[in-house]
Amino acid sequence: MKPPPFDYVLAKNVEDAVLTLAHAGGDAKIIAGGQSLVPMLNFRLLKPSVLVDINAISDLSFIADDGDAVRIGALTRHRQLETSQLITQYFPVITEAMSYVAHLAIRNRGTIGGSLSHADPAAELPMLALLLDAELQAVSSTGSRTIAARDFFLGALIVDLKEDELLTEIRIPKLAPSSGWGFAEVARRSGDFALAGVAVTLSITNGIISSVRIAMVGVGDRPQRATEAETVLEGQRLTPALLDRVSRAARDAVTPHTDAHASADYRRHLIGVLTERVVSAAWRRANEAAA
């Protein structure tokens, strides 16, 4: 058999799951969709003593309208997020990005909470959480806490979750109704992790850009915001010259790696091109919405 031996606990509820984590003394892993965890087990990169299965905790699978925000349960499958009317209504940028996440069979099983807590540097969901200023809820046997997405992702496969904590939900503040958005990524094959990706949301008030947010993925050990590029756009009208400046600001903000798939220079180039595309698209959509 490929994976190392482990004990298996099917958690009945959140309390049951976090108590099992606490008792295991740091040697347990949560399994939700398992679409990243099981490959790591098959390669024996991980040897947990216990797997705590949360798939039976149906309370953790939901997409709920919460007034000024939308709450998404950690056990929600990628496919549910991709096809949710509520998500399309308030966050079309998520709907668009989800079709780039892996393949059908993976999206049928993989979960939102799993992708966020696994934190692959090239994964779309951590980038979307950062873009949309999401808040993440973590529960342990001693209490619960809320973590801002900007503080949650600490490095490649490293997040601010303690060994006895379970990510239970993510809360995303709704965008202004006339927001424009854009998402684009380049991968070698359909469904592969991004070589580089950029997402943006912005509003237009009296013809000028406000509340602009730009996030980038695949070009560092974690998703990052292009704060300099955001500053370039804030309070301006989009012109070809400004588009050129914002694209350069985004490109200058990244220090990507070189690997077998793409060089650092190529990834930096992609960030420039994709930034131009998504900012143009967001500007166009925001103007259409305002009209």
Place this chain on the structure above:
Amino acid sequence: MSKLHTIKITVNGRTYERSVEPRLLLVDFLRHTLGLTGTHVGCEHGVCGACTIIVDGDSMRSCLLFAVQLNGRSVETVEGLGRVGALNKLQKAFQEHHALQCGFCTPGMLMTATDLIRKYPLTTDDDIRHGLSGNLCRCTGYQHIVEAVRAVVGEKAESTK
């Protein structure tokens, strides 16, 4: 060895009760424990799609599931589609359109296509290609596979008119 768990699992309509080690992958359970070798094992880390099966109506990778997680669940494998001499429509279309060469990817292609045909209108060939993009064919015989799925979807559209 860790503690054994007894599971009850329905595969192609028949219910099996077996004791399994938690680390036993579903694909190995199907092949070794139940002797259903139609489901193929390729990459064993979720990339190639050869092991795709359907769990309670959704296609999934059987190399990324543990059998112990499937207690009480219902699984469809390629053996459930048709038999030699009594192939189902999709299998016949694969045969007629020469959609298999070495045949290794075929069970995964068939199960993914089954899920796609049940759930999506597949109005364009791009929809079919996008849907099948998680299944690799090392003979690179993709064109014929798309044509086989197209043939079945075409029939489906006509029969509902």
